Amino acid sequence: MEGDQGRREEGAAGGAGKWYELFSRGARDWLRHDEKVREAVRANLPEIIAGGEVINDGARTVRVPVRMLEHYHFRLRRPEEAQGAGQGKAKPGDVLSDPARERGPGEKGAGGRDEGEVQLLLEFKVDDIVDWLWEEMQLPNLKARVGPSDESDWTREGWDRRGARSRLDRRRSFKELVKRRGAPGATPTFTDEDLRFRQLARRRQPAVHAVVFFMLDVSGSMSDRDRKLAKTFFFWVVQGLRRQYRSLETLFVAHTTEAWEFNEPDFFQVTGTGGTVASSGLLKVREVIDTRFNPGRSNIYLFYASDGDNSVSDAAEARAALASVAADTCFTGYVEVSSGLSRQLATETGKLFAELSGAGCAVGSYALNDFDDVWGAVRHFFTAESHSPDGPRAADAPAGGAPQAGSP
Amino acid sequence: MTEDWRSYVQRIEELAARSGLSFNPVDFEAVPDSFMMEVAIYGLPVRMPHWSFGVRYIYQLIQRRMGHSRLFEVVFPGNPGHAYLAESNGLAENILVTAHVLGHADFSRNNLLFRRCQQQVSERIVEHAASHARQIQHNIEAHGAQRVEAVLDAALALEQHIDVDQDLRRERYAEYLADPRTLVDDTFRKRFAALEPAAPSASLERKRAPVPPHAERDLLWFVANYAPEMESWERDIFLAVREESFYFYPVFATQIMNEGWASYWHARLLREADFVPQQSYLDAIKCHSDVVRPIAAEQQVSLSVNPYHLGFAMWEKIVAKDGLDAARRIMEQDDDFAFVRNHLTRELADELGLFRYSARSDGQIKVLEQDLTALHEALLAPRYNFGAPVVSAAHVRNDGTLELTHDSSVDGRGLDLERSRKVLDYMQKVWRRPIVLTTVNQAGSALELTAP
Numbered sequence: 001m002e003g004d005q006g007r008r009e010e011g012a013a014g015g016a017g018k019w020y021e022l023f024s025r026g027a028r029d030w031l032r033h034d035e036k037v038r039e040a041v042r043a044n045l046p047e048i049i050a051g052g053e054v055i056n057d058g059a060r061t062v063r064v065p066v067r068m069l070e071h072y073h074f075r076l077r078r079p080e081e082a083q084g085a086g087q088g089k090a091k092p093g094d095v096l097s098d099p100a101r102e103r104g105p106g107e108k109g110a111g112g113r114d115e116g117e118v119q120l121l122l123e124f125k126v127d128d129i130v131d132w133l134w135e136e137m138q139l140p141n142l143k144a145r146v147g148p149s150d151e152s153d154w155t156r157e158g159w160d161r162r163g164a165r166s167r168l169d170r171r172r173s174f175k176e177l178v179k180r181r182g183a184p185g186a187t188p189t190f191t192d193e194d195l196r197f198r199q200l201a202r203r204r205q206p207a208v209h210a211v212v213f214f215m216l217d218v219s220g221s222m223s224d225r226d227r228k229l230a231k232t233f234f235f236w237v238v239q240g241l242r243r244q245y246r247s248l249e250t251l252f253v254a255h256t257t258e259a260w261e262f263n264e265p266d267f268f269q270v271t272g273t274g275g276t277v278a279s280s281g282l283l284k285v286r287e288v289i290d291t292r293f294n295p296g297r298s299n300i301y302l303f304y305a306s307d308g309d310n311s312v313s314d315a316a317e318a319r320a321a322l323a324s325v326a327a328d329t330c331f332t333g334y335v336e337v338s339s340g341l342s343r344q345l346a347t348e349t350g351k352l353f354a355e356l357s358g359a360g361c362a363v364g365s366y367a368l369n370d371f372d373d374v375w376g377a378v379r380h381f382f383t384a385e386s387h388s389p390d391g392p393r394a395a396d397a398p399a400g401g402a403p404q405a406g407s408p
Numbered sequence: 409m410t411e412d413w414r415s416y417v418q419r420i421e422e423l424a425a426r427s428g429l430s431f432n433p434v435d436f437e438a439v440p441d442s443f444m445m446e447v448a449i450y451g452l453p454v455r456m457p458h459w460s461f462g463v464r465y466i467y468q469l470i471q472r473r474m475g476h477s478r479l480f481e482v483v484f485p486g487n488p489g490h491a492y493l494a495e496s497n498g499l500a501e502n503i504l505v506t507a508h509v510l511g512h513a514d515f516s517r518n519n520l521l522f523r524r525c526q527q528q529v530s531e532r533i534v535e536h537a538a539s540h541a542r543q544i545q546h547n548i549e550a551h552g553a554q555r556v557e558a559v560l561d562a563a564l565a566l567e568q569h570i571d572v573d574q575d576l577r578r579e580r581y582a583e584y585l586a587d588p589r590t591l592v593d594d595t596f597r598k599r600f601a602a603l604e605p606a607a608p609s610a611s612l613e614r615k616r617a618p619v620p621p622h623a624e625r626d627l628l629w630f631v632a633n634y635a636p637e638m639e640s641w642e643r644d645i646f647l648a649v650r651e652e653s654f655y656f657y658p659v660f661a662t663q664i665m666n667e668g669w670a671s672y673w674h675a676r677l678l679r680e681a682d683f684v685p686q687q688s689y690l691d692a693i694k695c696h697s698d699v700v701r702p703i704a705a706e707q708q709v710s711l712s713v714n715p716y717h718l719g720f721a722m723w724e725k726i727v728a729k730d731g732l733d734a735a736r737r738i739m740e741q742d743d744d745f746a747f748v749r750n751h752l753t754r755e756l757a758d759e760l761g762l763f764r765y766s767a768r769s770d771g772q773i774k775v776l777e778q779d780l781t782a783l784h785e786a787l788l789a790p791r792y793n794f795g796a797p798v799v800s801a802a803h804v805r806n807d808g809t810l811e812l813t814h815d816s817s818v819d820g821r822g823l824d825l826e827r828s829r830k831v832l833d834y835m836q837k838v839w840r841r842p843i844v845l846t847t848v849n850q851a852g853s854a855l856e857l858t859a860p
Binding site for chain 2: 025026027028029030031032033034036068069070071072073074075076077078079080081082083084085086087088089090091092093094095096097395
């Protein structure tokens with residue numbers, strides 16, 4: 001019975017029938033809606049980036065609440081008092097509760113005009129957002145400083161007549177055998193001459209490793225809001241660099257008049273009291289670099305967030321420490337988080353960086369007064385980074401055979 | 409199962425014809441629920457793609473998941489008509505639905521508004537819509553999805569702004585003002601001209617007619633014809649949307665009558681169909697009472713009126729009082745406005761427990777005193793002007809700026825500014841010159857919106 005039915009229907013529809021089982025137009029148009037929402041979100045990236053709340057520690061996604069898009073029509077303004085017609089047991093003067101108003105407009109789908117509010121929570125991959133950022137900023141991707149990798153990476157390269165048994169290439173050896181004997185069919189007997197062993201070669205790798213220092217001023221003058229600003233900014237810096245380097249090591253240093261290294265969760269909770277001595281933090285960074293890293297072999301970045309109120313007596317020491325650190329980093333960035341007062345880098349620390357920048361070092365500064373500025377800051381640093389020539393670093397960097405990076 | 413149902417179709421059709429229904433042949437097809445839902449959302453089996461349908465689709469999915477709505481059938485008038493029945497319908501439901509569809513087929517063939525619009529649009533709207541969809545697909549390939557979408561944004565936003573009193577295929581306005589002298593009595597003019605052969609020729613002083621010569625409600629047509637820099641494929645999209653709106657209008661403007669009529673006939677045909685097995689009959693009657701029930705079971709009062717219920721009750725009353733012939737005449741001549749105003753009587757309104765209420769923005773709802781005329785208008789108000797505010801094109805300035813006016817004296821209050829602004833943005837992308845819209849603000853004084 002069933003089969004019969006199927007055949008008949010197909011005949012009636014002339015073969016083209018049943019297309020609707022293959023394809024849902026509703027879903028297609030819904031996907032387009034979704035795409036539009038994403039485009040809209042994308043167009044507002046600065047706001048997303050600025051929204052500190054969206055960033056969960058360690059999460060690879062960012063959640064953005066969005067409303068469904070509305071296709072707008074001319075509509076009358078909502079009246080203060082609307083009249084309608086209803087049905088049921090009600091007398092004039094009765095006051096009714098509002099039983100089902102929110103529940104949508106009955107059975108007619110085709111009208112669908114009074115859609116209730118439905119909130120969507122769209123999840124974006126942080127990677128996607130960073131991709132968009134890159135497109136948006138049209139950055140030539142950051143150039144990884146080339147250097148020999150610590151990881152040894154062996155690749156097969158050629159054959160030899162000698163080698164370990166485990167690297168015997170049977171196929172190749174058999175070929176040799178056939179070549180030598182010239183006649184297939186006969187029982188092959190291998191001689192030592194036929195054997196071929198795979199050779200390994202160690203390949204030099206471009207540096208895929210980067211080290212980022214985040215240095216935060218936690219002195220008494222830094223408010224919670226300042227720290228949050230810094231955190232949001234740091235988050236996006238990590239994302240940006242992570243895109244560039246296969247492995248990224250992040251180090252967190254906080255300082256007041258002293259400096260400490262922290263792990264990430266604690267780092268943003270730290271509050272300190274007392275004054276600001278930038279040199280203490282910079283010396284700490286210096287110390288970590290010296291003890292754990294080889295500046296010639298790692299790409300080191302330093303981002304420093306502070307309100308800029310470095311103690312005046314520290315100026316000389318800070319200058320020296322900064323110059324020393326900057327000489328070993330690919331880039332050193334300074335964000336001045338001073339919510340409320342926009343001093344535009346006219347601070348002690350600001351001057352310090354300006355000086356260094358004037359001297360041609362790969363440093364940059366940006367004043368971060370509000371969450372809206374985070375976008376600008378990210379943009380500023382990454383554009384600056386890509387534009388700054390390897391400059392002073394170029395001279396002493398390539399030591400370990402960088403030119404070979406591309407060769408197989 | 410389905411086989412069973414099909415064997416009844418012919419007998420129900422014969423019974424319907426004997427009962428005086430006259431309808432075009434109808435193609436019945438059982439389709440999956442998902443397809444039913446899409447047909448309901450798009451309004452046509454195959455229609456142009458647009459993201460706004462995707463939004464409705466999701467709302468519909470949500471509603472369905474919450475168990476609010478179930479579709480038994482969707483029917484498209486035409487010759488032949490097309491009826492899609494949900495595959496999930498049981499036998500009894502399908503028998504009922506078949507009778508229901510024939511009621512619709514009778515209605516759409518004989519109702520004047522339907523006939524007029526079908527003459528304009530042709531009886532093959534389903535095929536037309538499919539070819540529009542195909543054309544738009546070509547446009548997407550030729551001009552890119554984004555440009556096509558921008559045009560559809562505008563066209564579909566204006567889909568209710570048509571003028572069904574005019575022809576679907578309208579001529580452009582006369583380019584010149586009628587010469588007042590040609591209006592004078594002809595014989596006199598001839599004699600006068602004969603007296604003075606050297607009189608200056610009238611044609612030399614012809615005056616260009618303003619565009620539009622009168623406030624134009626058919627915005628889709630007006631934009632398609634008078635937009636200063638629209639490309640021809642864009643105009644075609646506007647006209648395609650407009651044609652579909654001409655098809656939708658009678659469905660919209662006769663909903664109470666049409667659904668009532670179909671419900672009346674499915675109930676009556678079912679009563680008379682002695683060939684339907686007892687059990688199926690009972691199931692079908694139960695289904696009928698679900699469809700035409702006024703209020704959801706768990707409620708005492710509903711703040712909306714089920715058009716199936718209202719129409720059904722009105723037709724029963726009319727047939728009982730004045731007979732079937734009178735009912736058929738009313739069915740042919742009226743639309744919902746005439747139908748409700750003429751035939752929803754005080755007694756019937758009381759019998760059905762219809763009332764008028766006012767809802768304040770703070771959520772308080774109060775039942776108002778009885779007033780039949782006001783009740784009619786409360787029922788009909790959402791249906792005026794295709795459910796849209798009265799916005800018309802008033803003038804095109806020399807620089808191409810389009811002036812739109814909203815007639816707040818008819819609508820009683822001004823436009824929603826935020827939405828209107830967005831609509832202007834849509835329109836601006838195809839009009840490509842500034843657009844100015846006047847409406848009134850809360851206090852009732854004039855207000856101008858502009859784009860860009």
